[in-house]
Amino acid sequence: MVETSRAATATSIDTPPSATGTSESADSKPVVQLSELRKNYGSTIAVDGVDLEIQRGEIYGLIGPDGAGKSSLMKAVAGVLTYDSGTLDVFGVRVDSERSAETIKDRIGLMPQGLGLNLYADLSIEENVDFFGQIRLIPKDVLQERKNRLLGMTRLDKFRARPMKNLSGGMKQKLGLVCCLIHHPQLVILDEPTTGVDPVSRRDFWSILAQLLREEQITALVSTAYMDEATRFHHAALLFDGKVLARGEPDEIAALVPGRIVQAKAEPQAEAFALLKETFPQSEAVGPWLRVFVDDADNEQATTAVTTRLENFQPQEIHVAEPDLEDVFIALLRRRGLTDDDHPASLGRNADSVNDGDGLAIEANDLVRSFGSFKAVDGVSFQVKPGEIFGLLGANGAGKTTVIKMLTGLLPPTAGTGRVAGADMRRAGQAIKERIGYMSQAFSLYQDLTVVENIRLYAGIYGLSRRMTRERTDWIIDMAGLAGRENELSGSLPMGLRQRLAIGCALVHRPQVLFLDEPTSGVDPIGRRRLWDIIFDLSRNEGVAVLVTTHYMSESEHCDHIAMMYAGRVFADASPSELKASLREASGQLLEVTTDNPLTALDVLESGGFVGVSLFGKRIHLLAPDPIQAEQQVREALGKKGVGVLSVSEQPLTMEDVFVNRVLALEKIDEGKQ
Template structure:
C-alpha cells in the first residue's frame, strides 16, 4: 500500500501590486503518493511556479494548506535558474551541494560516481561550470539537486532551453532515479510529451485547475476530434496551418511530419464548408489524440479567443527558395584560442525563406548567428548579408537585419514605449515615420494594454513580443531569431509561428534556431550542426528521411535529430 507524501487542500496565493491584487493560484488540491510523478502544465502565468514554490516552503499560502508528510530536509527543489557556481568546477559544485545538503562524507564518492555516470559527465569533472554548454549546465544543476536522494523532488521546467539530445538525457536521469529510489516528483513543463510520461497531469489556466487526471484519461477529451492533413507538394504546409488556425471550428493546427495535425470541434454546416475550402486538395485522415491536443482544446474553449495574428494575406501556394540568395556563408571558421566553435560552415539563404539552424547545446549555432549579425568577426571564410561583406562592413550589414537574442536583452527599467522609442531612434527613425512604426508594433504585437509597463515586469510571453517588436521596428529585410520560443507554452509558440509565416509571405528572410524540433517543420530548409560542423542539411522531409529505419518508418523531426547527432558522435568517438 502506497503512502502519501504531500497533501494540498484549497491552496491559494495572491500577490498585491500597486493597483490590484492578483490571484496567482486558486483552490488548488493534490494528494501526492509515494513514487508517483505529477506534471503541472499551463500557459505563462498559469500558476505552475507559484505552486512549486509553495510546496517547497518558499512562499506562504494566502489560503488553504500544504501538509508535508515527510521531513523538510527530504525535499529538494530545482528552480528554472539553478544556482550553479560558474567559477567552480563540476566536481567542486557537486562537493559544495553535498556539504549544503548534509550528505555524510563517506557516502559522497559513491553518490558522485552514480550521478556522473547517469549524466555522462565523468569526463568533465575538472571543467568550470561556466564553460559548460547550456545542456550540460542543466544536467549539472539536476545532479547537484539530487546529490542527496530526496523523498520529494520539485522541478520547475527542468528541460527548458536544452536540445532534444540533452532533454532525453535529463529525463532519463529523473525517471531512473525515481524508480530506483522511489522518489515522488512534481514538475512543471512546456513539453507535453514529458507530461504524458507522468502518472498524473494537472492543467492550469490563470491559477485555476481546468482539468486533471492520468494522461490516458485527459486524452479521451479530444478522442475523435484529431486529424492529420497532408497538403499537395506544391502547397506550403505552414501557410495551410495558418489559414486553419483562423478558421472557425478549428481548435488547433500544428505542423507535424510534413503535414498538419488538427483538432476540430463539433461543426456547423457553414464551418465545415470553410474548413473544406481551406483543405482543398489535401488528404485528411483521423489520428489518435495527444495530451497537447487536449491542453490546447481546453484552453481555447475556455477563452473562446482566436489567434491575434492577421494572416489573411497569406497565399497557401506562396513558397520560398526561388529568389536571390540574401545570406551567403562560405567556409566560415571561428576559433576562440585553440577551440574551434564553427568549423568550415557553408550555406545560402534566399529571400523570403525560413531557414533553421539546429544542433545540440554548444554546437556552434549562436556563434554562427553572431557572426552573421556582424557581432563577431569570423576567423576565416566569407559572410555576405544582402550583398554586403560582413567582415568588411558589419555596421552597414546590421542596418538590414533585426536580431532577437536567446535571453531577454532589452532595457528592463524602461517601459514598453520607452524600449520601442529607443530602438526606433537607434535604427535612425524619426518624426512621423518613427511614430507610425511604434504604433504599428504596438498593434501588431498586441502591446497597447501594457505600453506603459516596465519591461522587466512583463510576463514572459509579453517580453518575447516586445523583443520581436523592437527587432522589427525598422522593417528589416532579414530577421535573426536565436531560440525565440525557449520556455514558451504551446499556444504562445503557435502564435509566434503565425507571425513568422506572415513575415515570410511578405518577403522577410528569417533565420532561426530552436530546440523544439516540431518547429523545424516550419522551415523551408534546415542545417544541423554539432561540434561546429555541419552534419545534415536539406528540407525537413529530406532530413527526416535520413532517420528512416525498420523500426521508424515515419520518424518525427525529433527522432531524426537524435539519430543524426548520435550517428555523428559515434563516428567521431570511434
C-alpha cells in the same frame, strides 16, 4: 475538496509494493496532498485553490506557462515558501509552520528553476557534490560511494575537475540533479529542469530520472513548459493563472476535449491558412502543412469540414490524427475565452513589400570562428532563400549563436565568406545592419521603457522619419496585439506579448532578413503559436527570409529547411520531411510499447539491445528497422520476465527523434576517437 478520484486512478500505475520496499498501506498513502491551497503576492494570486494528490513512486507533472503558479506551488511543497490558506500534507505531515517544514526537508531534494542556480560557479563538479554532501551531513564513505554512482549515471565522472561555470546547459542540469539527489531523498522537486536545455540533454535527463525511479523508488514532482514532455508523466495537472485546468493521466486529459487534427497541403498556402483561421481558430501553418483542430468531430466529420472549406484550393495529402496535449491545452483555454484568437491570422501585405524573391537572402561559405585553439565554428556552409523559414538547430555549444553573430557583423570570422541581403558580411557591416533584423536570445527590449518608447528608440536607431515611425508603430501595435497597452512598461508584459514586441522592434526598419535566436524560449504554447503565425506571415506575405534557432524540436517542423549543427559543423541540411525519411531508412520506424509494468519493461528492453529505448510515462519508445520482427522480439523478451504487453503500435517520427539519434551517433564516433 481533495482529488480522491484521481488517487483511485493512480493505483493502476506500475507502482507495486515490491517496487518501493514498503508496505501496501504505506504505498497507498499519498506522498503529497494539497487541498484548496492558495498563495498571494500582494494583490497577485499565484496559486488559486489548488487540489493535488501525488502517489508514492510516480512522476507527477505540473504543466503550464510562466506565471501559472508552478514554482510557487513547488516551493510550498518543499517547505521553503509559506502559503496563505488551504492545507498541505507531505509524508503525512501537515506543513503549516517553519517547525513542521523542517521535519520533512531531509527527505526532499529541491532543484530550482534556472540553469545551475543551485550550484556554485567557481567550484568544480566534484567540489559542488562534496559541498552538498557535507551540508547534508553524509558520512564520507557513503558520500564517496553515492557520488561515484550518480556521476557515473550522468556521465559526468570524466569531468570532475571542470568548474561549473564552464559546463554546458545540459551538464549544469545533470550536476544540479546529482546535488539534489546526493542525500538520497524520497521526494525530488524539479522546477523546469529541461528549460533552455538542448534535446539530447533533455532526453538524457529523462532517462536518468526514469532509472532513478526504477532503482531508488523515488517520487518526483516535475514542472515543465514543454507540452510534449507530458507523455513522460504518470499523472499531470495543467495549470494556468494559478488554477488547475485539468488533471489526470495524460490520456485522460487528452480525452477531455473531443476533436481531431486535420493536416493538409493547399496552395497558395497563405491564403488557404487565412481562410481556415476564420472558421477554425485553432489552426496553424507548419512547414508545407496546414494543421487544423476541428472541435467535436470524428475522422470523417473533421476531414469533410476542412476539405469543404478549402474546396477552391484543391487540398492534397490529407491526414487525420488525435490531438496532442498542447492542442488540448490550447482548446481548454480557448473555450474559457483565455486566448487572443480574435486577432487576425494574417497581417496582410505591405504595399511596398521588401523582398522580390530574387537571388539568395543568406549565403554562408566555409565559415570558421576560432577562440584561441578552440574552433567554435568549423567550416559551416548553407543557403537561405528569400521568403524561406530556415532553422539552425544544435545542442548547447554547437556554434549556432556564433554563426549568427558572424552573419550579422557582430563578430568577424576567422575564415570563410558570407553574404546577407546582398551585402558582403566582411566589408559591408553597416549595409548589413540596415537590411537585417536581429532578435537576440539574451537582450531585445528595454524593460523600463514603455511599448511605444521601445519602438521609437529602435526607429531612431535605424534613422526612420517621423512619418515612417508613426506608420511602423501602428503596424507593430497591430501585429503584436498590443492595442490598449501602448503605455505599459515592456518589463510588465506577459512573455508572449514581450516577444512579439521584440520581433516588432527588430522589424521596425522593414529588413529583408530576420534573425531570431530562440525567440520562443519561456513562452507559453499560446504565445509560441502566435509568434509562429507572425513568422509565417512575414515569410509568405512579405518575402522576409527568417533564420531561427530553437530548442523546441516540435517548432522545427515549421521550418522550410533545416541545418543541424554539432561541435561547430553542419552535419545535416535538408527539409524536415527529408530528415525524417533519412532516419527511417537508417534506423527504422518508431514503435510505442504499452505494458502493465513499464519500469521493468524499460530495463528489459535497454539490456536487450533495442535501439533508441526511452520511457514516456507508461509507454516505451524504440526504433525498429523491421517493425513486425521487432514487435515479436519485444513480446518475447517481456514475456520471459512476466511483463504483459498491452499494445505495440507504429508512431510517426519526430524532429526530436531525428536530432537525438543523429547527435548520439556523432557522440559515439567522437568517443571512439578518444
